[in-house]
Amino acid sequence: MKKVIAIALAGAVGITGLVLTNFIRDDRPVLKIANCAEYIAGGDEDSYLLREFEAWYEEQTGKQIRVEYCIYDENETLYNMLKMGDHFDLVCPSDYMFMKLFAEGRIQKLPEWFFDTSNTDNYYIKNLSPFIKQTYENNEIADTPWKEFAAGYMWGTTGFVYNPEEVDEEDVQSWNAFTNAKYAKKITAKNNIRDSYFTGLAMHYDAELRDLKAQYEAGSLSYLEYQNILKQMMNDTSPETMNAVKTKLMSMTRNLYGFETDEGKNDTIAGKILVNYQWSGDAVYIMDTAEYGEEEESENFESLILNYAIPETVSNLWFDSWVITKNCNDVDAAAMFINFISKPENAVENMNYIGYTSCIGSETVFTNFVLDYYSAEDDDDEAVEYDLNYFFNPSYDKNNPSTHDDTYVFKTPADQIKRQLFAQYPDENTLARCVAMEYFDTDANSRANSMWSDITFF
Amino acid sequence: MTITKPKLHFSRKLLAIPYAIFLLVFVLVPLLIILYYAFTNGDTGAFTFENFINFFSGTGKQTFFESSRFKTIVQSLFISVMSTLLCLLIAYPVAYIIANCKIKNKTGLLLLFIVPMWVNFVLRINALKELFSWIGIYLKSDTWNIVNTILGMTYDFLPFMILPIYTTITKIDKSYLEAAKDLGATPARAFLKVTLPLSKAGIMSGVSMVFLPAMTNYVISNYMTFNHTKIIGAFIDECFKNDLWNLGSVTALILLTFMFIITGLTGGFNAESETGARGTSLW
Structure with a gap:
């Protein structure tokens, strides 16, 4: 017995040694990337896209490279890693976090050649959706537009995933669904300060927001004016507002099934939660799984049809972006990775795998993804028209009807305008009332944290 | 004759x-890092008591x-004390019975209680949650949430209480009991x-292995109550998540001091020397 153990141990040591030397021998330069878990086709560090990139990079530059891919669970974790001095070349935080990172000087601007549209290999700038492009020009931090340092990866909204058989559609058009006694102990909110603070603000400013929307629809406010007022309102962290928000959130907690991050998905699919406040990409996953089940689902699986709604007053628009860190070893390689991942066919692969919506808006994405998934059968009499000019038509200007291109209008099954298609590509009017969140400054952060401990102790 | 010592004496x-x-x-x-953050200012890194x-x-x-904050501490303390007591109440008889039963394969019997530990604890807690949901006590009311948290903690930490108690009981010299019997003590009195006094070291060891985790293991409370019941561990986690490292460190330090006081009061530091039972503590 002892001999066997000894031999086994020796073997294990030998193998470990071999593996180690293998690592040491690999002297290709390293590009270290950090991204959220399950956020690339083929699954994290083993993703085939990473290997394909290594080959493509060698083909383009004649140089070798090795991608080291790390995952984290949320923006705050990434922030703590960067703050502790972990080295990454390229990371993929959400809007409020890349703004904070830029303001603190932890990330740098994208190289100039990256924006050269004459270069056919600059897939990002050539295929970026006009909607994303405009948003990244309109939003800025420290007098720098987003587009100069952030390259969009995935984007989406937040809204309610609900069961239309038991939930009144009208109710989930309003943020007051959270305090609606009809859904007592059947509705969930997000278990983090940022998303819940936004929720509280939306409830606090309900009347003002309705008023603003009416003004915008009547034409007395332009799109940009409307967006700017919304942005200011939804990022208000003054002590008075925060107190009011706290009261709103306090009254909401009693009505909740609970605060959740990912735990709510299963209970929503199982029907225990009727209204689940959710990010659009996860909403797509929930709707898909509730309808079709997991692949290995048993025969007696009961299909559940769920819908997605974005409240009519305001909602959150978020963007996850690639940004290059300040101490990046090879800026060009990092930017080339962004280009590679932005190749339309790779964007489609990613969307198929993750369920979130890519910022890439080229013909290929429209044909191979949108039409492939969502166009109606020819004999579907109830099919409705859906217009995605805003996202795919590069020359589209909403004030100029002649720029409208019918290629980007297609027929889709009627239920899709409340379901996956709507979650992945909301219509233009809905997006007019969606704004991004900013980060809390130090003072607001500490106030928000103590507010949050009061709210979550119930 | 002189014995020459080898130069490198092992x-x-x-x-x-x-x-x-x-x-x-x-x-x-x-610990030093926690101390650093507890006593420095977040912006400048200067020494301060501000936190x-x-x-x-x-x-x-x-x-x-x-x-x-205070309510969270009180609630954690309550959950922790109750879980520890419940663990002790279940673990002592179990350990006693296993240690004293007549069958040969005691280890096998003990394994029955240890094997569940080999399954990932998040999985076990999830299963327990589903079970409670099926019975109908999951998310029933605030009181049930606290009860469910206590049950979850007890379920998860039970082996940590059984093992040290079992070890001390098996190590007790049987002749003490025989002597007690000879001198006329009833079994209960014996x-x-x-x-009981001779197994005190095991109890102390078990208590300290259950008490602190039950105050900070927020995974259990979060799973068992869908984030409804908040304990001090969850609060610390939130502080670090939201970039308030100084506040988080202060809370951790206060908890640590508190644990030291409790351990000191219960005599946890010298439990071993009192009984002389060696190797009974799992520390």
């Missing part, structure tokens, strides 16, 4: 070196004793006067 003390290194890297250094003052000064119009 004493038993040398065996403690790996442990000392482990202690230094994984206990002492993190402690902040912790105890309450929020808004509330005093500290009205604040959610148990109270001999077995």
Whole structure:
């Protein structure tokens, strides 16, 4: 017995040694990337896209490279890693976090050649959706537009995933669904300060927001004016507002099934939660799984049809972006990775795998993804028209009807305008009332944290 | 005749070196880091007591004793005490019966209680949650949430209580009990006067292995109550998540001090020397 153990141990040591030397021998330069878990086709560090990139990079530059891919669970974790001095070349935080990172000087601007549209290999700038492009020009931090340092990866909204058989559609058009006694102990909110603070603000400013929307629809406010007022309102962290928000959130907690991050998905699919406040990409996953089940689902699986709604007053628009860190070893390689991942066919692969919506808006994405998934059968009499000019038509200007291109209008099954298609590509009017969140400054952060401990102790 | 000592004398003390290194890297250094953040200012890194003052000064119009922070501490303490007591109540008889039963394969019997530990604890807690949901006590009311948390903690930490108690009981010299019997003690009296005092070291060890985790293991409370019941561990986690490292460190430090006091009061530091039972503590 002892001999066997000894031999086994020796073997294990030998193998470990071999593996180690293998690592040491690999002297290709390293590009270290950090991204959220399950956020690339083929699954994290083993993703085939990473290997394909290594080959493509060698083909383009004649140089070798090795991608080291790390995952984290949320923006705050990434922030703590960067703050502790972990080295990454390229990371993929959400809007409020890349703004904070830029303001603190932890990330740098994208190289100039990256924006050269004459270069056919600059897939990002050539295929970026006009909607994303405009948003990244309109939003800025420290007098720098987003587009100069952030390259969009995935984007989406937040809204309610609900069961239309038991939930009144009208109710989930309003943020007051959270305090609606009809859904007592059947509705969930997000278990983090940022998303819940936004929720509280939306409830606090309900009347003002309705008023603003009416003004915008009547034409007395332009799109940009409307967006700017919304942005200011939804990022208000003054002590008075925060107190009011706290009261709103306090009254909401009693009505909740609970605060959740990912735990709510299963209970929503199982029907225990009727209204689940959710990010659009996860909403797509929930709707898909509730309808079709997991692949290995048993025969007696009961299909559940769920819908997605974005409240009519305001909602959150978020963007996850690639940004290059300040101490990046090879800026060009990092930017080339962004280009590679932005190749339309790779964007489609990613969307198929993750369920979130890519910022890439080229013909290929429209044909191979949108039409492939969502166009109606020819004999579907109830099919409705859906217009995605805003996202795919590069020359589209909403004030100029002649720029409208019918290629980007297609027929889709009627239920899709409340379901996956709507979650992945909301219509233009809905997006007019969606704004991004900013980060809390130090003072607001500490106030928000103590507010949050009061709210979550119930 | 003189015995020449080898130059490199391998004493038993040398065996403690790996442990000392482990202690230094994984206990002492993190502790120093916590101390650093507890006593420095977040912006400038200057020495300050500000974080402690902040912790105890309450929020808004509330005093500290009205604040959610204080309530969270009280609630954690309650959950922790109850879980520890419940664990002890279940673990002692189990350990006693296993240690004293007549069958040969005691280890096999003990394994029945240890094997569940080999399954990932998040999985076990999830299963328990589903079970409670099926019975109908999951998310039933605030009181049930606390009860469910206590049950979850008890379920998860039970083996940590059984093992040390079992070890001490098996190590008790049977002749003590025989002597007690010869001198006319009833079995109950013999148990109270001999077995129980002699197994104190195991109890103390078990209590300290359950008490602290039950105050901080927020995964259990979060899973069992869908984030409804908040314990101090969850609060610390939130602080670090939201970039308030100083406040988080202060809370951790206060918890640590608190644990030291409790351990000191219960005599946990010298439990071993009192009974002389060696190697019974799992520390």
